[in-house]
Amino acid sequence: MQLHLSPKNGVPLYLQIVSQIKYLVASGRLAAGDEVPPIRVLAEQLLINPNTVARAYRELEIAGLLTKRQGAGTYVSDTGSPLAWTERKRIIEERTTGLVTEARQLDIPVEVVVEMVHEKFWALSASQGADKEGSSNE
Amino acid sequence: MSDMKQAAGETIAEVTRLSKRFGKVIALDDVSLQVPRGGVFGLVGENGAGKTTLIKHFLGLLKPQTGVVSVFGMDPIRYPEEVLGQIGYLSEDHDLPHWMRIHELLRYTKSFYPKWDDAYAEELRQTFGLELDAKVKNLSRGQRAQAGLLTALAHRPALLLLDEPSSGLDAVVRRDILGAIIRTVAEEGRTVLFSSHLLDEVERVADRVAMISRSRVVLCDSMENIKATHHSITLHFDEPPAQAPILEGALAIEGRGKEWTAVCNGQLDDLKASAARLNASVVAQSTPSLEDIFVARAGRRAV
Numbered sequence: 001m002q003l004h005l006s007p008k009n010g011v012p013l014y015l016q017i018v019s020q021i022k023y024l025v026a027s028g029r030l031a032a033g034d035e036v037p038p039i040r041v042l043a044e045q046l047l048i049n050p051n052t053v054a055r056a057y058r059e060l061e062i063a064g065l066l067t068k069r070q071g072a073g074t075y076v077s078d079t080g081s082p083l084a085w086t087e088r089k090r091i092i093e094e095r096t097t098g099l100v101t102e103a104r105q106l107d108i109p110v111e112v113v114v115e116m117v118h119e120k121f122w123a124l125s126a127s128q129g130a131d132k133e134g135s136s137n138e
Numbered sequence: 139m140s141d142m143k144q145a146a147g148e149t150i151a152e153v154t155r156l157s158k159r160f161g162k163v164i165a166l167d168d169v170s171l172q173v174p175r176g177g178v179f180g181l182v183g184e185n186g187a188g189k190t191t192l193i194k195h196f197l198g199l200l201k202p203q204t205g206v207v208s209v210f211g212m213d214p215i216r217y218p219e220e221v222l223g224q225i226g227y228l229s230e231d232h233d234l235p236h237w238m239r240i241h242e243l244l245r246y247t248k249s250f251y252p253k254w255d256d257a258y259a260e261e262l263r264q265t266f267g268l269e270l271d272a273k274v275k276n277l278s279r280g281q282r283a284q285a286g287l288l289t290a291l292a293h294r295p296a297l298l299l300l301d302e303p304s305s306g307l308d309a310v311v312r313r314d315i316l317g318a319i320i321r322t323v324a325e326e327g328r329t330v331l332f333s334s335h336l337l338d339e340v341e342r343v344a345d346r347v348a349m350i351s352r353s354r355v356v357l358c359d360s361m362e363n364i365k366a367t368h369h370s371i372t373l374h375f376d377e378p379p380a381q382a383p384i385l386e387g388a389l390a391i392e393g394r395g396k397e398w399t400a401v402c403n404g405q406l407d408d409l410k411a412s413a414a415r416l417n418a419s420v421v422a423q424s425t426p427s428l429e430d431i432f433v434a435r436a437g438r439r440a441v
Contacts, residue, residue: 010424012365013342045318048342049178050324096403101428 001030001037005046013048017056018063019091025065025076026087034076036066149410150175150297150329151196156205158191167353169205173297173331173346180344181333182432187350189264189333190230195229196331209297212339223251226290230301232282234289236275240268244283244292259292266314280311287318299323300332304339312339319343325364327341337429347428351436361428370404370426372399373418380398386412401426 003020024030034124036042039057043050057074060066065075103113152172158165161303166188173179181189181213194200195207198214207214214221234243240263248254263270264286268277277285283303290298300319304312322328336338340347341361348358357364367415373383378395385391387404398418402409406423426434 009425010370012425040321043320043324044317046342047313047320049345050320051177051345 001042003042003046005048014052014056014059016051017046018059021056021060022063022065023091026091030076032076032078034064035073036076038073148175149173151209151331153192153195153202153208155205156192156202157206158188158195158200158203159295164353166195167351169353169355171348171355173329175324175329176321176327177329177345178339178343179329179331180347181331181350182335182337182428183333183350184436185335188353189350192217192265193299193331196299197222197225201256212244218244221273223253224296226293226295226298228283228286228290228300228303230305232279232286234274234282234286236273238274239270240272240285241270242259242273243274243289247289247292254293256293259288262288262291280307283307284314284373287315291322293311294325294328296302296328298328298330298332298415300330302333304334304336312336316343335352337427337432341428349432349435356435364428364431365425367403368426368431369402369403369404370424370430371402371409371413371420372397372398373413373416374421375416375418382389383416383418385409389431390437397421401430 003017005016011019016091019041020031021036036057037045039050039053043053046053048096057066057068061068061074064077066074068074099113100110103110149172152170154170156166169188169192176292181192183189193199195202195420196209198207198218198262200384201215206439208219209403210224212221227287235246238246244259244263248259264283266283266288269284272281274282274285283315284400287303290300300315302316305314318329322330323357329386332340332344344361346358347364349356359367373385375383375396375398379398382393383398385400385402386403387409390398390404391398391400399422410420
């Protein structure tokens with residue numbers, strides 16, 4: 001499990017862990033039943049206070065994403081999938097807020113933004129399709 | 139490992155109204171603070187602010203001129219064996235006997251501590267890659283820090299005191315030191331007190347912070363409270379103010395023209411209300427880093 005924390009970006013470290021683990025679950029990189037590292041191991045890996053990791057895990061347990069098995073570690077909950085959709089949506093919603101705010105500040109009309117999103121979406125889908133067909137041409 | 143919450147109210151070390159002057163220079167001015175058991179306590183402040191002087195009082199290396207020092211409930215000067223036997227200490231300049239080889243250093247330090255753990259010492263020696271036959275005087279600065287850290291840790295002290303452990307070291311050794319701090323608190327009940335001017339490191343590992351500036355404690359609180367009660371807000375004025383705006387709750391304000399950014403202490407709603415009284419709109423808001431907060435409070439960098 002690879003997390004990247006930046007202490008300077010203003011988001012509390014435990015929240016960075018929470019949202020990154022949610023993201024890993026939502027994107028399927030962490031599957032139901034997968035074990036997450038013990039608190040102490042993750043704390044040493046990220047070089048942060050173990051209490052910070054413990055707090056993030058507690059939040060994720062309350063959110064139903066992680067389950068602690070008594071004396072046997074912490075695992076991604078089985079009920080991950082219905083939540084994953086809302087979580088995936090929430091992540092994009094957050095980004096959308098930023099996008100819309102900036103568009104308004106820069107005086108870009110919403111129609112133009114929507115058009116840009118469409119274009120980006122199709123361009124990305126097309127290029128990823130090409131990648132999958134193999135790189136034998138190179 | 140269960141929660142490593144600090145046992146409620148239990149203090150492992152404290153100073154009360156401690157003052158110290160060297161000649162005409164005031165090193166500590168009426169300093170009071172309490173270090174709770176079982177966490178990481180970060181001591182931050184510019185060079186010469188009094189951090190080392192404070193740490194030396196905890197060790198009984200300095201005698202208070204006024205005020206009281208208590209470690210494990212005892213006066214470290216009256217009960218040096220009881221106090222020092224439970225403290226692991228790494229000094230700022232990592233001073234170790236230069237002529238010794240590593241195996242001699244281990245045997246020598248072990249003789250001071252009945253609770254010395256040979257297996258743990260060996261594990262640390264191998265992790266740090268220290269050769270048994272290497273002489274202390276031939277070690278690099280980083281290796282010397284690692285050797286000092288080893289001797290501070292191997293008796294599994296109840297209180298680990300590190301004075302500027304990372305200063306002047308490369309990233310690899312800094313990682314070792316932070317890792318050691320984390321391992322130490324992860325073992326239940328142990329406490330770390332470390333001083334540093336590297337505020338991003340303190341922000342990562344400390345759960346309590348005391349800021350010392352010009353010999354006084356300017357802020358002492360849990361990291362959580364510090365982050366919750368400090369805000370960075372950017373104000374936008376329709377007309378540029380003639381001079382730097384005075385925002386209630388602001389510790390420092392910077393900017394020019396129509397936009398000014400302030401590091402503030404207080405509730406966000408109150409700050410927004412005081413911004414409104416200045417006819418300014420809040421266009422951006424974030425949680426400042428510990429570094430920003432320190433600079434705003436001390437009025438200068440922690441270097």
